[in-house]
Amino acid sequence: MKKILILFISFFMFASNTLANSGNLVIVTSFPKDLSGKFKAAFESKYPNISVEVVGKKTTAGIKYIQETSSNNGTDLFWASAPDAFEVLKGDSLLAKYTSQVKGIPDLVGSYPINDPEGFYTGFAAAGYGMMWNTRYLKANNLPAPKEWIDMADPIYFGHTGMSAPSRSGTTHLTVETLLQGDGFNEGWGKMKSIAANFKTVTARSFGVPDGVNSGDFGVGIVIDFFGLSSIGSGFPVGFVYPTVTTLVPANIGVIANAPNEKNAQLFIDFLLTPEGQEILLDPKIRRLPVNPETYAKAPKDFPNPFKDSSIGAAVKFDVQLSKGRYNLVNSLFDVMITYRLDDLRAAMSAIYKAEEKLGNKNNAKAKKLIAEARALVAALPITEAKANDAEFNKIFKKKRKKAKDIEKYAGTRQAEVEAEWDKFVVDNYSNAIKKAEEALKAL
């Protein structure tokens, strides 16, 4: 017994000794080790006196961590992809202003401003959504690689595709929002649902999509470019393409308010933007788009360049304010209509596919009408565009604790209540769509 105790105590001492030397730049990041480690090493070799401590956390956990620890802040930098994560921190006054003096960075990438106009966070790389596919999978199933979003709504892909939920990943949210803004609210959702009907899965983690495509679990996934590009770089048998309608979004870094090592934090931001720092982004395991146009000269041949190829990310004029206003509502709507009711949606669409297949080129007005009605039922939304954009209604979906007096017009309405109503609407519509499709099948 005593021996065990002594063993434990000595363990204890050993461990606390190793902790004595803490770094003097602390970065909380959502980036994987492959990315953050490379930058840490390069920065430390340039500034040997500064030791960098990188703490990896999921974006949501990172935000939570910084919020919960703000009273006693020990973090210097927050470093992550999604601009909305920085908006949350900015909204809570947890970021400090800093504008880097490094030259040669343009104002826009695609149609999105690289830096926060108010100067609270800085973009250092860009990324856009596209489609990635497993070449072995497509060959085995005799499928072509898709080129545009709408290709993924083709019945041939039924059960072969995947995507992450926008509520799980800020960048997926931007893809959905881009679709809604590009095609209009109602048509955009209709398109989204017809794409979703082919999903094998809606993954809970954004990395679940490239994981699934890399393993060959499903054939085609909607992913952010660096997942696709770095999978190619790591040797997986996969391909990646940007569709015409996509938005390029900067990945960002920002100094935390009351940072213990503010000077070092600013030094690190400058380093990210220098040609040296930007080149690290081209590493085959990283593959993000640099924000410094000159860095592309050193990129591999097939590497996309948004500053030259104006077709990437320019098709939609992205309205940041509109997106921000209905952010949580769009997430919730997606989950209610697609994520949680994927089986129902798939069943409805597969009934429609069956009827359409039998219809072929026949001229059967009744069947055509029934199929159109079934499709309309699937596409129908439980909410109008006007209400979805209503700032008052959106207050119900705010992340912060809702107080009745903040909600005013809709006081007393609870998010769970609204969602239960939507759910009922959606489930009824999907099952009615099946009935219509079956009727159409009988009429043929």
Place this chain on the structure above:
Amino acid sequence: MFKNLFLKSTAIFIGLFLLIFLAVPIFQVFYVSFLDQNGHFTFLNFYDFFQSALFIESFYNSFYVAAMSVVLASIFAIPLAYFTARFNFRGSVLIQSLGFIPLIMPPFVGAVAMKLLFGRNGSINLLLNDWFGFKIPFMEGLNGVIFVESIHYFPFILINLITSLNSIDRTMEESAQSLGSKGFRLFRRIVLPLSMPGYIAGASLVFLKVFDDLGTPLLLDVNNMLAPQAYLRISSIGINDPMGYVIGVILVLTSVSAVYVAKLALGGKDYSMLQKGGGGMIKRNFLPHQKYFAYFVVFFILFLVLSPHIALTLLSFGTIWSFSVLPDAYTFDHYKDVFENSVFIKNTLLYCSIAAFIDIVLAFFISYIVLRTKIIGRQLLDYVAMSALAIPGLVLGIGYLRTFYSFNLPWNDKPLASWWFMIVIILAVRRLPYALRACNAVLMQISKYLEESAESLGAQKTTIFRKILIPLMMGGLLAGFITSFSTATVELSATIMLVSTESDAPLAYAIYSYMQTAAGRGPGAGFGVIGVLIVAAGTYLSQLIIEKKYKQRGMDAKVD
């Protein structure tokens, strides 16, 4: 009256520990579920829960999956346990050590390995499709969840059942035999009832664990179950959304009632046996044809339940593994990465052994207080400790940040919540239920008379603990230690909230951070394999210790 004072103060100490490190942090988060929009107390949120078709369906699904998993896990565990305890069987140590491994499923990478093997386009289905032209949906929908959960958690039943069978007093069986009972009747009247405490302990752990499990449904993208619903709401709608916590409260209530039902199932019966450490059941030799059958069954089950780990090993040595039966080529490179970052391994060893040690000490005293004393509120200790099982790790992690971040450590002025020891505590709290069920089951089998006779001979409580209870409970304590230790090695959801510097991070965290990139799969799997090896080595060692104990006490009969 010193004896009672000692126990009472221990009870109070444990109560305080659970209050500070479990109840307060949970309360910090959970009270939201009882607030309306004005911050007044309300049950409206619970009304919303029962109004929502999705939530009701999720509740039903969770219940169905948990119950079916117990059934399937029993089918895996019972033959293995029975063969090792009943027969002279070479494979016993193998079963007892390897049968444990499935509990250790490293986060993320374990999922990838499972999919590469059992998934729709995993090795097995690719082969089936080539040979016979069909596929089996192992990993689809609720049945997929049941399949994976049973493989993952059946060791809970295995371990507890083996411990129970091995502590059956041989004289019971002998007396029954001398009275003419044999065959199935002997099994039904003696073996089955006497092994009940272990089986129920294991089965209730499986039920609870599956009911609350988040990882597996998420990995299979099954959203319509309670735990994923809670998680998705908390992490996507926000930490202050009441519905996530309403679901949390319902999970806790269901878990506590499951423990209560398990207690009722055992209630009113006396499972204690006087001659403790009675060598277990009488060992028999297999008849020749029985032997082949037994080996076949054992190897089949072991192969099935260990297949995810075989896939994990392949993944850690493979270069690219995509839509193919096996990896394209093999390499040692991933392990280079692993050993360059061995600090994670060291941290895991340190944290988990301290946490598991804390667990068995607490579990020993809690089960003693619950089963042997009349201290008021003793049942509450048990229930509160068990409720840790149902608290989502994320919630507990956030609760810790909220509760402990504003206190600074006296020696370096850093927040208490960022101290590495808090990771140890949170691991200990989260894994306490495992150790507790194991201790509870063994203590139930020990007759009170042993302690009472020692007491009447003037022995102090501490002497009784040291000389009687601890030696007799060794098997259960070790089983508890190993279960807590090994499941703690792969804990991620709570620790990820508390890790404040990478040099303090455990292995599960390393796996997490590698598994965020396409190139990180190999090293992630490598870390997973190392974790599994650590646990396997620990389990094997403790098996040796148990065997040695038996030998020392002249119980060689068990091994001959």
